[in-house]
Amino acid sequence: MSGAAKTNAMRLIEAAGISYELRQYDYDEMGPGGTDDPVLRERIFKTLVTRGERRGILVFCIPVDQELDLKKCAAAAGDKRVEMIHVKELLPLTGYVRGGCSPVGMKKKYPTVFDETALLYDEIYVSAGQRGMQMAVDPEKLIAFTEAACADVIKT
Numbered sequence: 001m002s003g004a005a006k007t008n009a010m011r012l013i014e015a016a017g018i019s020y021e022l023r024q025y026d027y028d029e030m031g032p033g034g035t036d037d038p039v040l041r042e043r044i045f046k047t048l049v050t051r052g053e054r055r056g057i058l059v060f061c062i063p064v065d066q067e068l069d070l071k072k073c074a075a076a077a078g079d080k081r082v083e084m085i086h087v088k089e090l091l092p093l094t095g096y097v098r099g100g101c102s103p104v105g106m107k108k109k110y111p112t113v114f115d116e117t118a119l120l121y122d123e124i125y126v127s128a129g130q131r132g133m134q135m136a137v138d139p140e141k142l143i144a145f146t147e148a149a150c151a152d153v154i155k156t
């Protein structure tokens with residue numbers, strides 16, 4: 001791990017017996033994180049936090065180069081309407097900052113949905129809970145651990 005301190009997300013994944021590989025990168029506030037390698041980029045998933053009209057806080061994990069389709073998100077979550085939370089709400093709700101939000105280890109357990117494309121890969125990358133750090137993990141194990149659903153939630 002080259003001296004990096006373990007985050008809560010890494011500790012929880014390890015405690016669950018799920019193997020992962022840590023990948024560090026230079027964080028860029030202006031762009032999606034991780035790499036310019038198009039093959040690797042399609043396996044990097046960002047974590048986005050929304051608020052459903054009926055269900056409250058909802059978490060979605062989608063490919064880093066894609067956009068959420070809020071209508072699809074509402075349908076997948078069984079809600080009437082879903083909207084993105086304001087960035088200033090992210091830390092108080094999740095314990096994570098923008099660019100370092102992981103689907104693992106938030107302050108509370110929120111309903112989570114991964115875009116169905118996650119299941120196309122043997123390994124996907126999600127934030128390890130800190131800017132510039134990602135965990136490469138088996139998507140099926142991650143989805144089971146987070147008790148997430150899978151659905152088509154990206155714009156086409």
